Amino acid sequence: MNSAQRQVGIPAVYMRGGSSKGVFFLSEDLPTDPLARDAVLLRVIGSPDPYEKQLDGMGGATSSTSKIVVVGKSRRPGCDVEYWFGQVAIDRPLVDWSGNCGNLTSAVGPFAIRKGLVDAPRDGVAVVTLWQANVQKRIVAHVPMRDGEVQELGDFELDGVTFPAAEIRLEYLDLGADDNVRDAGAAMFPTGNTTDVLSVPDVGEVTVTLINAGNPAVFIAAETLGLSGAESPEDLNKDAALLARFEAIRAHGAVAMGLAESVEYASLKRQHTPKIAFFGRPASYMSSSGKPVRAEDIDLLARIVSMGKLHHAMTGTGAVAIAAAAAIPGTVVNKILGDVKTSIRFGHPSGTLAVGAYTQQTAEGWSVSKAVMSRSARRLMEGSVLIPQP
CATH class of the missing domain: 3.10.310.10 (Diaminopimelate Epimerase; Chain A, domain 1)
Incomplete structure (x- = not known):
């Protein structure tokens, strides 16, 4: 030098x-x-x-x-x-x-x-x-x-x-x-389905929603991996085996969405998207700041993994995709909610967040005309x- x-x-x-x-x-x-x-x-x-x-x-x-x-x-x-x-x-x-x-x-x-x-x-x-x-x-x-x-x-x-x-x-x-998923099928759901089953080695068959709204994302129910949805980053990020399972599901989702040519490519070259998030039914927990979150104040629990670690709060594009999934029948999020909702408040590790989405179904499939949130x-x-x- x-x-x-x-x-x-x-x-x-x-x-x-x-x-x-x-x-x-x-x-x-x-x-x-x-x-x-x-x-x-x-x-x-x-x-x-x-x-x-x-x-x-x-x-x-x-x-x-x-x-x-x-x-x-x-x-x-x-x-x-x-x-x-x-x-x-x-x-x-x-x-x-x-x-x-x-x-x-x-x-x-x-x-x-x-x-x-x-x-x-x-x-x-x-x-x-x-x-x-x-x-x-x-x-x-x-x-x-x-x-x-x-x-x-x-x-x-x-x-x-x-x-x-x-x-x-x-x-x-x-x-x-x-443009990244234009060749992969339907607009909001690249496979054309609101839920799919992925066969992931060392994990098994996993029911997911593969959605493209804000950013491409893979959504799963928390119970799929034996979780509640109220986990903290401090606890989950110490579990290397669990994080590896999340990454395996995310990488297989990327291939199914047409975003990566292989699971190896997804893990090495496309780490940012798709994100993977998991959800649970409302439950009370303590946020990372020490503020209590009450079950009666939220519609569901949401956690998202970003770049291989559980996010300390919630990504903005993740919130947009959650809002879209909440408003469309048959998605993983919709099934946990038990109803179609155009606006929701969910609990994340740092507290809560309110989001809303306006969806419509046409002959071409589902779309979101507008999703709204504040930052x-x-x-x-x-x-x-x-x-x-x-």
Whole structure:
């Protein structure tokens, strides 16, 4: 290594969005070559790190904090900005661009306004239409404004986030198959079924819902693996054998959805999507913050595994897919609920979350015209990130 090598700065903003945080860039500030871009982003985050700490980068050593968002002005009619989301693996040189992050989506509108990519009213609410380039879908963000600035602080509380902030409402539009699953069959259900049975070695036959709404996902009942749905990340993430069973089911689901050519490819190259989530009937439990969650206050229990670990709260796109599954007869979620529901509140490890979806059935199959949920976002640091000169 040349001892005279210098560091270079890249303009960036470090932001929290929902219960995740990541480094935000303008597309013009990164290399156009995908390989060179990914090399830069891996170094920014501090991956790959065999110690799994990401001490020499901006990553936080969890799936929720090892993320990148690249934003630019959109040329697509009816859209203001477009953005790419990259899930950065911690222990290997991989930036997975296969899906979206619903939590960080809440920060894209505020970032775009501050960078001058869109006009916003001095006071009131800025309506910003986003084009999610990973999954080729429109999302509308309602961003509060005050005195010509994005209103970041407020009294909206989001379980999984310590401090309150200003509420940002997100509307996910026309959910269904993205370009990644277009050849796999029906729009929302790639196999054409609301439930399927997967034959997974060392696990057995598993009944699942394979759904594509927000992000592709594999849904199973908690009891399938002898669970209740009220498990904590601290307990489940210590069970390597159980996590391996989840990954095996997820990888087989990826193949069944047409997202991966093999289970090996799904595990090595497509870790971000599909997600795998499990569900149980309402039960009381203690959230990770010590706040009790009462069975009578929720419709079901929900837990989601992200990048091989149980998520500390709930992914935003996971919440969207749960809302869609709740509103469609015959899905794993619908069967646990026992009824079709267009709005639900579910319990996750950090508390509860309310989501809603408007679904419709046509000759082509099921679709979601709109799914709605609220998040918040805040700048944590802005300026430049530094990496060794490539």
